Amino acid sequence: xxxxxxxxxxxxxxxxxxxxxxxxxxxxxxxxxxxxxxxxxxxxxxxxxxxxxxxxxxxxxxxxxxxxxxxxxxxxxxxxxxxxxxxxxxxxxxxxxxxxxxxxxxxxxxxxxxxxxxxxxxxxxxxxxxxxxxxxxxxxxxxxxxxxxxxxxxxxxxxxxxxxxxxxxxxxxxxxxxxxxxxx
Numbered sequence: 001x002x003x004x005x006x007x008x009x010x011x012x013x014x015x016x017x018x019x020x021x022x023x024x025x026x027x028x029x030x031x032x033x034x035x036x037x038x039x040x041x042x043x044x045x046x047x048x049x050x051x052x053x054x055x056x057x058x059x060x061x062x063x064x065x066x067x068x069x070x071x072x073x074x075x076x077x078x079x080x081x082x083x084x085x086x087x088x089x090x091x092x093x094x095x096x097x098x099x100x101x102x103x104x105x106x107x108x109x110x111x112x113x114x115x116x117x118x119x120x121x122x123x124x125x126x127x128x129x130x131x132x133x134x135x136x137x138x139x140x141x142x143x144x145x146x147x148x149x150x151x152x153x154x155x156x157x158x159x160x161x162x163x164x165x166x167x168x169x170x171x172x173x174x175x176x177x178x179x180x181x182x183x184x
Contacts, residue, residue: 060155
């Protein structure tokens with residue numbers, strides 16, 4: 001069933017790219033339902049996950065902190081806050097790397113493209129921690145942040161491995177997040 005959903009999502013994307021149109025089929029209705037579900041899950045105005053029933057494992061499957069944009073960081077922080085899966089301090093620190101915070105900085109030079117550019121947040125935080133340790137600066141907050149991001153990355157890898165074992169194709173993380181949301 002998930003392979004059919006993945007094929008349906010792939011087909012819809014391919015038809016958008018090629019400009020071909022086809023008459024609505026069952027798969028198209030499933031795509032519309034999936035898109036509606038995802039749109040309702042995330043509120044684009046406040047970038048917070050509406051559902052509070054997400055577990056840490058669910059959240060980790062939805063976000064890859066080794067390839068995440070500032071816009072997605074805001075969504076991740078909202079999900080963690082809504083679920084109570086992270087401390088307020090960790091969430092506040094995470095939000096400083098999100099699009100809302102970055103776009104509000106004085107002399108903001110962040111375009112929409114920059115706010116949607118994926119980076120390896122875990123590696124960046126590990127590097128910041130190493131630099132703070134070398135400089136003899138306080139590291140408690142950075143250590144906590146690296147621990148949270150490492151836990152998310154490990155859970156994401158475990159979830160992706162579990163999903164990929166059932167698929168022979170190489171799906172994008174966005175497609176995987178959609179499939180995981182539909183599966184739950």
